[in-house]
Amino acid sequence: MHRVCLVVMLLLAPGAWANPGDVQRFPAKGTATAQLRIHGTTDIEVFAVVIEDYQRSNPGVEVIYEDIITQDLHARYLLDRNAATSPDLLISSGMDLQTKLVNDGHALAHQSPQTAALPSWARWRNEAFGISYEPVAIVYNTRALPAARVPRTRRELLDLLQAPGAPLQGKVGTYDIERSSVGYLLATQDAQRGSMAGALLGALGSNNVVREERTGVLLDKVSSGQLSLVYNVLGSYAQARIDAGAPLGIVEPQDYTLVMLRTAVIPRTSPHPQQARRFLDYLLSPRGQRVLAREARLLPIVSDGTVREHGPGRSRRPIPLGPGLLVYLDGLKRQQFLDVWKRSVGPAGEARPAQPQNSPSR
Missing domain, CATH: 3.40.190.10 (Periplasmic binding protein-like II)
Known part of the structure; x- marks a missing residue:
């Protein structure tokens, strides 16, 4: 038991991650009226096209994106969630760790027509949401x-x-x-x-x-x-x-x-939760899903207005969000x-x- 405790302490200790994330600031396209800070595990060069498209219809939003490896993203949030640089949105391929954040009371709920359209295996408690589909x-x-x-x-x-x-x-x-x-x-x-x-x-x-x-x-x-x-x-x-x-x-x-899901969670300590909700709805909208598919080359959960249940290929087995993780x-x-x-x-x-x-x- 002492060995297990030591492992957990090392994971959550300050400086437990080897490198800070790569940060990119996307200045507002017009007069800055709002800010959105995202911590994500998707490479910046992949996700930049998504942020830039979002800013075309939301020119007053400055977006700060930090690319962090999955385990560090989770550990850093738990340590720094009350810091001035606390994220508004966590986007991660570590769907088990995202589920744990929800289970432990660290997420805000969000309901919208976009989230309601997701299949049951791609959302949990209206607090964790799949945004893309990853065989x-x-x-x-x-x-x-x-x-x-x-x-x-x-x-x-x-x-x-x-x-x-x-x-x-x-x-x-x-x-x-x-x-x-x-x-x-x-x-x-x-x-x-x-x-x-x-x-x-x-x-x-x-x-x-x-x-x-x-x-x-x-x-x-x-x-x-x-x-x-x-x-x-x-x-x-x-x-x-x-x-x-x-x-x-x-x-x-x-x-x-x-099949894994890239999942989005709005942390309870989000400084700008409304901006996070708006960006999440954009990701799940037909436009956002098209950009994820055509520009970022990530498979959308919703394709041409149709929910992706299992996708092409009968062998695909989605890993469902939920307590089993x-x-x-x-x-x-x-x-x-x-x-x-x-x-x-x-x-x-x-x-x-x-x-x-x-x-x-x-």
Whole structure:
């Protein structure tokens, strides 16, 4: 129990995050009459187009956007929520941590025609709202991995990891779930949904899986050919790189494809809650959803006026907002899960010997 308490204290201690967020100020397009401060986990270069479009119809609003990694966004809010720089809106892919903020009484309620149109799995207690739809994918380098060998299911990925000659030895990557809240959420969802989650983890470890905190770093490595394949990453970031010419391919696993939500929460300490409500309604409006889709390359929840229930592909399984996301945030349960995960994949930065293959050839 003391170990668990220490982990929580370190997470919430001042300076627990390694780097401050990247801040960008978007001056009002006209005479400044209002301000909106957003803390978000979406890269500034992705979200800037959304803010700039919002300002076209709200020219008096100055927007300050700070790009912060998921776990730091949550910890910083709890520490600094009464500071002068407290955010008006939290937008995060860490939907479990957003749910915890709501559960612990840190969110303001908001109801509007836009929020009422969301499917039940994309809103909770009128305090947490999905704004975009994010399938979780396998991404591979099209030059390094022949099309015939690209895995389409987790079973096929396991077979490739265990194939004679170890073709993915040191060439496969995924999130470091000790540092990545998104990675932790996806790993716990796999454990609940997939009967082969344990075997797949062990095979990743046997192939000296490369673990990183951020999606961009993993995609950098697979784009360059340093990695051949990465597992369980956010597909929209990969699609943006493909559109820019990167030699990448995306697979939504046919057995099941997890779908995350980028979620918005208006914190109870928001200095400008009405501005936050207005911006949230814009994000969920037909115009905001079109900008998210066409400019930011994030999949909208509402497409052409129609609520996205499951999206294209019958294998997609949305992760619903709600109390079920709190289970693995319990300190003791989290530590137990991390201990099992680390035993499976091996200590960070330490190579594991390859498992013997069925074929005697080396």
